[in-house]
Amino acid sequence: xxxxxVSHFRRESTGIRDGYNPPGRLYHHHTAQxxxxxxxxxxxxxxARDGAHKHFEQVIYRTGHLDVxxxxxxxxxxxxxxxxxxxxxxxxxxxxxDFFGFHDFDTEAEGEQWRLQNPSVFxxxxxxxxxxxxxxxxxxxxxxxxxxxxxxxxxxxxxxxxEAEHRRHTYNLEEYLAEEPDLGRKILLPR
Numbered sequence: 001x002x003x004x005x006v007s008h009f010r011r012e013s014t015g016i017r018d019g020y021n022p023p024g025r026l027y028h029h030h031t032a033q034x035x036x037x038x039x040x041x042x043x044x045x046x047x048a049r050d051g052a053h054k055h056f057e058q059v060i061y062r063t064g065h066l067d068v069x070x071x072x073x074x075x076x077x078x079x080x081x082x083x084x085x086x087x088x089x090x091x092x093x094x095x096x097x098d099f100f101g102f103h104d105f106d107t108e109a110e111g112e113q114w115r116l117q118n119p120s121v122f123x124x125x126x127x128x129x130x131x132x133x134x135x136x137x138x139x140x141x142x143x144x145x146x147x148x149x150x151x152x153x154x155x156x157x158x159x160x161x162x163e164a165e166h167r168r169h170t171y172n173l174e175e176y177l178a179e180e181p182d183l184g185r186k187i188l189l190p191r
Contacts, residue, residue, distance in 0.1 A: 002155045003027045006180060007053045009061075009074070022101070023177050024074030026056050027159055031080035035095050052078040055095060059129050066124060066131075071101035073177060075163055077156055081127070097126040098156055110172045159183075 005028050009020035028049060037051025056078055060068060068074070081094035104120040106113070125132040136145040166181030 002030050003077075003159070003183070004030050004033065005049065007049070007056075009057070010177075020057075020061060022068055022071045022073050024076065025163075025180070026053065027075075027077040027156075028052055029077055029079035029155065032078045033080075035078075035080040037095060056097060059097060059126050060099065063129055065126070065129075066099070066101070068101060071103050071122070072105065072107050072119070072173065073102050075100045075102070075159065077159065079153075095126075095128050098153070099124040099126065100156075100160075107173050114170070114172050115168045 007026040007028065009024045009026065032052045035052065037055045056076065060066065060074070060076070077098045079096045079098070081096045101122040101124075102119040103122065105117040109117060138145055162181040162183050166179075167176050170176040170179070
């Protein structure tokens with residue numbers, strides 16, 4: 001399946017940087033390996049895991065596009081978007097983030113009370129450092145409102161399912177965040 005590894009954004013300070021609030025997990029899609037994430041000074045571009053992690057950190061925690069303070073935790077994915085008709089060269093691959101912030105539940109709950117909660121989820125997408133519109137538009141022909149953009153790819157549904165099942169098998173928020181869900185070989189590529 002499509003994900004190569006998982007990065008963690010932990011609440012506690014690492015000594016290198018401040019702790020992240022809210023904490024979360026960042027899934028690296030295999031297409032993220034083809035992305036030129038950013039340029040460091042006059043040096044070469046940073047690719048793959050380190051570049052994707054740093055890009056996510058900048059866009060979500062530093063730019064101010066989102067007020068992340070309302071979220072209890074974050075699940076997100078970084079990936080590369082290849083425009084139709086282009087090759088997979090790193091010059092042409094878009095830097096993408098699928099972002100999901102979980103909120104509206106009791107963070108102090110434990111045991112059965114923790115497992116029975118059903119948090120709300122806020123979704124956002126970013127191309128580069130800019131958010132994409134996930135709003136709706138009127139389709140006059142079909143007489144319905146339709147999404148202006150997709151919110152995420154099907155691969156993220158596997159992550160959502162594994163994360164939700166994992167949360168419901170933990171005792172509280174701290175235990176949930178401390179341990180990764182068992183993604184198996186269907187979701188996470190061998191390291």
